[in-house]
């Protein structure tokens with residue numbers, strides 16, 4: 001079984017990102033580059049990180065009209081990312097067009113509800129029901145739109161997995177028991193997410209902010 005951990009390289013400098021990724025090489029299965037890194041360094045930055053030889057997850061969370069998102073997908077095609085995120089809230093046509101524009105080796109997954117939000121936050125946006133209901137609804141829409149999978153929290157992944165047997169499930173919001181959750185609200189341990197059917201475990205600060213990132217990565221790997 002390949003290592004499901006993708007390390008979130010949420011650091012602004014290329015050299016710092018490379019150094020961190022180099023330290024944990026062999027103990028994570030891939031590297032996640034998000035908005036902070038991509039806005040600062042664009043394609044050049046992605047090429048630099050790709051030279052480390054690990055699968056790249058471009059967490060761009062695209063959300064716009066279908067034509068614009070399809071154009072963005074075409075523009076990143078050349079980077080050959082293993083995974084790209086879009087927002088399920090963009091609707092069916094946007095998701096269909098994004099998938100059609102992606103490279104055939106790229107998994108396109110839809111963010112359902114950010115792990116930094118809870119039921120109250122959802123209600124404040126005017127959406128009725130619980131976070132769980134919202135994730136289930138958007139997961140069904142993503143599946144019907146032909147996507148490879150979704151991003152959800154560890155609170156929902158078990159239920160989504162039962163409903164969508166061959167989906168690809170990306171789970172952030174992961175913390176070891178007792179550790180600070182920071183800005184995350186729907187949190188589980190990496191082991192819990194894995195046991196409930198996560199395909200990819202996104203881990204950032206538990207490794208990147210650890211005194212010894214290699215020791216942290218090895219320890220988390222050992223819990224799986």
Ligand SMILES: O=c1ccn([C@@H]2O[C@H](COP(=O)(O)O)[C@@H](O)[C@H]2O)c(=O)[nH]1
Nearest residue numbers: 008034113114115172173202203204205
């Ligand atoms: O719902 C979501 C979607 C994406 N993320 C991203 O995952 C990492 C999590 O970082 P931690 O430091 O492990 O909390 C980060 O890059 C987010 O942009 C998410 O947390 N939740």
